[in-house]
Amino acid sequence: MTNSSDQARELTPGEKIIAEWRAPTRAQQLYKSLEPMAQLGKLLVILAFIVLWWQTYEQGWINPSFIGSPSGVWTWFVDNWDNGEVWRDIRVTLSEAFWGWILGSSTGLLAGLVVARYRFLWKITSPLFTFFNAVPRTALAPIFILWFGIAQTGKILLAASIVFFIVMIPTRAAADMVDPDLDMVMITMGGTERHRFLKVTLPSVLTSVFGAIRLASVWALLGASYAELFGAKYGLGLRYIAATNVLNMSEAFAVTAVIAFLAIIINALVGLLEKRLMRWQSNSTKGSVLTI
Amino acid sequence: MHLATDQLFKWSAVVSGIDLQEVTLVFAASNGDPVLAVNHVSLQIPEGQFVAIVGPSGCGKTTIMNMLAGIIRPTLGSVKRDGVEVTEPSLDVGYMLARSALYPWRTARRNVEVPLEVRGIPKSQRRQKANELLKLVKLDDFANKFPAQLSQGMRQRVAIARTLAINPKLWLLDEPFSALDAQTRITVQNEFLGLWENSGSTVILVTHDLAEAVLLADRVVVMTARPGKIKYDIEIDIPRPRRVDELIDNPRFQELESMIWRELRDELI
Numbered sequence: 001m002t003n004s005s006d007q008a009r010e011l012t013p014g015e016k017i018i019a020e021w022r023a024p025t026r027a028q029q030l031y032k033s034l035e036p037m038a039q040l041g042k043l044l045v046i047l048a049f050i051v052l053w054w055q056t057y058e059q060g061w062i063n064p065s066f067i068g069s070p071s072g073v074w075t076w077f078v079d080n081w082d083n084g085e086v087w088r089d090i091r092v093t094l095s096e097a098f099w100g101w102i103l104g105s106s107t108g109l110l111a112g113l114v115v116a117r118y119r120f121l122w123k124i125t126s127p128l129f130t131f132f133n134a135v136p137r138t139a140l141a142p143i144f145i146l147w148f149g150i151a152q153t154g155k156i157l158l159a160a161s162i163v164f165f166i167v168m169i170p171t172r173a174a175a176d177m178v179d180p181d182l183d184m185v186m187i188t189m190g191g192t193e194r195h196r197f198l199k200v201t202l203p204s205v206l207t208s209v210f211g212a213i214r215l216a217s218v219w220a221l222l223g224a225s226y227a228e229l230f231g232a233k234y235g236l237g238l239r240y241i242a243a244t245n246v247l248n249m250s251e252a253f254a255v256t257a258v259i260a261f262l263a264i265i266i267n268a269l270v271g272l273l274e275k276r277l278m279r280w281q282s283n284s285t286k287g288s289v290l291t292i
Numbered sequence: 293m294h295l296a297t298d299q300l301f302k303w304s305a306v307v308s309g310i311d312l313q314e315v316t317l318v319f320a321a322s323n324g325d326p327v328l329a330v331n332h333v334s335l336q337i338p339e340g341q342f343v344a345i346v347g348p349s350g351c352g353k354t355t356i357m358n359m360l361a362g363i364i365r366p367t368l369g370s371v372k373r374d375g376v377e378v379t380e381p382s383l384d385v386g387y388m389l390a391r392s393a394l395y396p397w398r399t400a401r402r403n404v405e406v407p408l409e410v411r412g413i414p415k416s417q418r419r420q421k422a423n424e425l426l427k428l429v430k431l432d433d434f435a436n437k438f439p440a441q442l443s444q445g446m447r448q449r450v451a452i453a454r455t456l457a458i459n460p461k462l463w464l465l466d467e468p469f470s471a472l473d474a475q476t477r478i479t480v481q482n483e484f485l486g487l488w489e490n491s492g493s494t495v496i497l498v499t500h501d502l503a504e505a506v507l508l509a510d511r512v513v514v515m516t517a518r519p520g521k522i523k524y525d526i527e528i529d530i531p532r533p534r535r536v537d538e539l540i541d542n543p544r545f546q547e548l549e550s551m552i553w554r555e556l557r558d559e560l561i
Contacts, residue, residue, distance in 0.1 A: 181393040188361050188387035189407040189458065199406065203397050280397050280438035 072250030092234040096152050100159025101220035105213050108164040112171025133165045141230045150231045159223035163216040174208035214270045218263045310337040315369035329355045331519035342495040344505035347515030348559050353498040357464045361387050386460030388468040392447035394439040400450045401435040407457045425453040445476035463495040481536045489533050506549045507536050517559045524555040
């Protein structure tokens with residue numbers, strides 16, 4: 001009934017903006033999402049870093065036999081990208097990190113949940129946990145060589161000992177801070193102890209500690225590489241220490257870079273998993289004021 | 293059918309409904325001091341009645357609800373349902389809180405499924421039942437949304453659907469509409485009334501909102517400030533079915549509201 005008059009009426013300035021709005025094309029969207037300026041900026045920062053490094057080497061600001069040159073590192077990568085032994089070392093270190101991460105996270109999660117559930121147990125064991133958490137785990141590496149020899153077991157356990165506390169401490173805190181309403185609703189619905197644990201406590205805790213589990217994945221890699229420095233059959237840590245022993249700085253720097261790349265990749269992969277599992281959190285579609 | 297005589301005897305002794313006899317609850321504050329939260333309260337609620345309990349903050353309303361839900365036991369006195377002492381949560385009681393308390397990692401539908409999971413109902417049946425219930429609260433289009441993607445009012449309607457899944461004989465509503473804005477509140481209240489009227493189930497609604505109490509309930513109980521005692525108990529003789537939006541300018545409603553308000557006012561100072 002008011003339709004005809006609505007059409008005849010002149011649009012307000014705001015309505016005009018809406019009416020004239022054209023959705024961006026796919027190409028425009030892609031361009032925007034790639035953030036070209038930011039990418040260019042990143043590239044420039046990396047370039048600047050390499051130039052600085054190269055000049056440090058060239059000008060002899062630091063004794064060149066102590067640092068690798070950019071070209072030396074590059075040459076190492078070109079020479080070794082299809083080197084089976086390097087790939088084997090990567091596999092070995094990665095598998096130690098992976099199992100250390102799995103072992104440390106699962107036991108850390110379990111221990112955190114148990115001490116949160118049985119408060120008295122936490123009261124009497126907390127000094128012990130505090131002590132072991134304060135022990136510099138890196139100092140254990142030589143002892144682990146003694147106990148487990150140069151096999152992978154010692155590396156896995158060292159990585160796990162670091163991961164364990166990274167996961168356990170926040171797990172205990174998170175289990176203490178489960179929303180009491182969520183628990184209460186489960187109780188009133190007739191949920192048993194098992195229901196409360198599986199459907200309330202565990203999901204709540206995992207939500208809070210996933211960040212710590214992700215952080216721990218990188219620490220597991222660092223822990224495993226570090227343990228290899230003290231003796232190993234294969235592994236990136238061993239390759240690194242062997243290179244420094246003969247002052248092959250190009251290789252030492254290159255191996256360091258490989259470890260860093262692996263850490264970045266691991267972090268990104270676990271981050272993807274986190275995003276997938278936590279998709280229920282990404283809710284708010286925040287807007288901004290449109291200015292003309 | 294043949295019935296054992298002791299069974300017959302038991303049934304005849306049963307008073308159907310809720311019976312609070314001289315209930316006192318003392319709890320220990322965080323510093324260890326005892327606090328008298330509920331003071332010698334007796335209250336009978338026949339089956340199928342909608343009772344609203346109003347009173348100032350801290351008068352022990354929620355404590356009474358928790359006793360009825362079987363989460364806490366009274367220090368003195370007895371809390372009975374259908375003649376049986378309440379000692380643990382019961383599967384036919386639906387408890388709703390001010391916050392919807394939905395599980396944020398579950399979709400609307402999977403939230404409604406929770407009480408059915410607890411009862412061990414198979415997945416396909418759960419899903420079908422949850423879909424039906426979401427339809428009842430007009431949220432069938434939002435079944436796969438997570439709570440964070442829903443408005444406050446929608447979340448509370450999902451919570452209603454979840455409570456409906458229990459098929460409760462007793463609804464314990466602890467200010468379930470208080471977090472909603474004025475317009476949404478009326479919608480959700482009407483929706484709840486529509487679902488409850490003729491269901492034959494008992495409702496106990498705890499609220500600060502006197503108008504809400506008079507609009508929804510058959511009976512309003514006013515409690516004193518802590519330690520909570522019952523001060524005033526009045527029947528709301530407004531016929532059903534009711535619609536909240538139509539009652540606002542009903543003279544009987546206004547009369548009852550101001551009558552109860554005079555009682556409540558003394559407790560606020």
